[in-house]
Amino acid sequence: MDEFTAGANTSLVRVQIPYHLRNLARIDGEVALEVAPPVTLRSVLDALEARYPMLCGTIREHDTKKRRPFLRFFACEEDLSHQPPDAPLPDAVAEGREPLLIIGAIAGG
Amino acid sequence: MSQVRVLVGTRKGAFILTADGKREKWEVSGPFFGGWEIYHMKGSPVDPDRIYASQTSGWFGQLLQASSDGGKTWFQPGVKPEEATPQFPPVKSNRFVYDASAETGKPLTTHQWYDGSQKPWEFKRVWHLEPSLTDPITVYAGVEDAAIFRSTDGGENWHEMPGLRGHGTGPDWQPGAGGMCLHSIILDPSNPERIYIAISAAGAFRSDDGGQTWKPINKGLYSKYIPNPTAEVGHCVHHIAMNPARPDKLFMQKHWDVMRSDDAGDNWTKISGNLPTDFGFVIDVNSNEPETIYVVPIKSDSEHFPLDGKLRVYRSRTGGNEWEELGKGLPERDCYVNVLRDAMAVDKLDECGVYFGTTGGQVYVSPDGGDSWKAIVHDLPGVLSVEVQTLA
Numbered sequence: 032m033d034e035f036t037a038g039a040n041t042s043l044v045r046v047q048i049p050y051h052l053r054n055l056a057r058i059d060g061e062v063a064l065e066v067a068p069p070v071t072l073r074s075v076l077d078a079l080e081a082r083y084p085m086l087c088g089t090i091r092e093h094d095t096k097k098r099r100p101f102l103r104f105f106a107c108e109e110d111l112s113h114q115p116p117d118a119p120l121p122d123a124v125a126e127g128r129e130p131l132l133i134i135g136a137i138a139g140g
Numbered sequence: 141m142s143q144v145r146v147l148v149g150t151r152k153g154a155f156i157l158t159a160d161g162k163r164e165k166w167e168v169s170g171p172f173f174g175g176w177e178i179y180h181m182k183g184s185p186v187d188p189d190r191i192y193a194s195q196t197s198g199w200f201g202q203l204l205q206a207s208s209d210g211g212k213t214w215f216q217p218g219v220k221p222e223e224a225t226p227q228f229p230p231v232k233s234n235r236f237v238y239d240a241s242a243e244t245g246k247p248l249t250t251h252q253w254y255d256g257s258q259k260p261w262e263f264k265r266v267w268h269l270e271p272s273l274t275d276p277i278t279v280y281a282g283v284e285d286a287a288i289f290r291s292t293d294g295g296e297n298w299h300e301m302p303g304l305r306g307h308g309t310g311p312d313w314q315p316g317a318g319g320m321c322l323h324s325i326i327l328d329p330s331n332p333e334r335i336y337i338a339i340s341a342a343g344a345f346r347s348d349d350g351g352q353t354w355k356p357i358n359k360g361l362y363s364k365y366i367p368n369p370t371a372e373v374g375h376c377v378h379h380i381a382m383n384p385a386r387p388d389k390l391f392m393q394k395h396w397d398v399m400r401s402d403d404a405g406d407n408w409t410k411i412s413g414n415l416p417t418d419f420g421f422v423i424d425v426n427s428n429e430p431e432t433i434y435v436v437p438i439k440s441d442s443e444h445f446p447l448d449g450k451l452r453v454y455r456s457r458t459g460g461n462e463w464e465e466l467g468k469g470l471p472e473r474d475c476y477v478n479v480l481r482d483a484m485a486v487d488k489l490d491e492c493g494v495y496f497g498t499t500g501g502q503v504y505v506s507p508d509g510g511d512s513w514k515a516i517v518h519d520l521p522g523v524l525s526v527e528v529q530t531l532a
């Protein structure tokens with residue numbers, strides 16, 4: 032199985048993360064993660080942190096798993112930041128047609 | 141030949157400046173962690189190539205970095221990049237959780253907020269890292285909201301030393317303008333059980349039992365801007381310094397006032413003397429002359445820049461009160477930078493080198509104990525901290 036082929040019981044979810052986190056994780060471009068259903072914010076972030084442990088604590092808090100305040104989750108032109116962590120993500124994300132976008136708030140002048 | 145390695149934390153990354161013992165020609169490496177705030181970096185006294193760095197961001201929170209080759213390469217403790225396949229347990233080098241257990245610590249209290257109300261402790265960032273004097277993988281962290289943590293595994297796991305925050309005066313601690321930070325940690329080389337810390341704005345504290353229990357050491361401080369100017373806690377201590385050869389003598393730059401103690405902090409006396417202003421952030425002690433101290437006077441708490449646009453270090457060779465202006469090589473005019481509390485350091489060469497960094501991105505060195513100064517670099521991002529390693 033190559034990097035872009037999902038296993039029999041998993042989905043291949045595409046995730047884009049901010050520049051500084053890509054540097055931290057030594058990632059170029061988009062990440063493709065195998066995620067067992069249901070595909071939710073929690074399951075995708077669990078898979079992301081397991082694949083790139085250096086990201087633990089940078090997107091959500093260690094213990095509470097609360098989203099860090101200046102980060103947001105988007106997909107399919109929807110803001111999913113306030114969606115419950117166990118709510119299913121859009122089918123297009125679960126099927127790998129659209130990426131989940133993790134975006135840092137734009138701040139500064 | 142001796143070498144010096146200057147570790148510079150800035151608002152946009154870390155830089156390492158190296159020179160031989162003459163301290164004339166410098167090599168600059170970095171930025172490391174470009175774009176991130178590096179609040180502090182410090183090397184282990186027993187293994188100087190082991191360096192710890194506090195990497196922070198308003199977006200992504202706290203990270204802890206370490207190097208085992210003198211800063212050439214870095215890693216997050218607990219992360220092995222070559223094994224970047226699913227890895228458990230998760231990395232915890234950036235997990236700083238206050239100890240609220242009844243068994244090992246003291247239940248969380250609250251601290252005073254700017255408006256006088258009470259607010260729960262909330263971790264924000266690591267301000268200062270202090271490696272052990274005897275063990276390269278033991279390191280202490282001073283954090284905001286103020287508390288002290290310790291790691292005994294090279295920074296992979298951190299545990300609060302809860303006796304400090306829980307000894308009872310916590311509700312009277314309050315944040316300074318920069319936050320409620322524990323910014324100074326000094327380990328006594330003659331007594332492994334003794335640790336000094338300072339918090340803005342709570343004051344200075346000392347432990348005589350390895351950090352299990354603490355007592356405020358603020359007698360003699362006078363802060364007219366707090367309800368009780370001689371209160372046991374609540375003073376805005378900006379920095380404390382010690383010459384390791386005389387660990388009972390401490391020097392302090394308070395919000396206003398420069399102070400000294402000759403009895404391990406039990407009593408303090410004011411030594412501002414003829415300083416043109418005794419507001420400031422940094423203070424340090426010459427490594428060879430324990431009564432020679434340095435400060436950078438700042439105009440006031442309302443105007444954080446040098447008097448009259450002239451950047452000046454002041455030196456006392458008498459342990460305070462009598463100060464001389466040092467300006468050779470420093471800006472004579474139009475200089476409106478600040479020098480933050482952890483941004484001055486001294487080396488241990490025969491002729492003590494003194495270093496400081498500014499919010500304007502300059503790092504200055506004086507290889508002759510303060511007589512003359514030269515900018516090693518002019519245009520770094522704003523400097524948050526400066527530490528120096530003297531290498532054989």
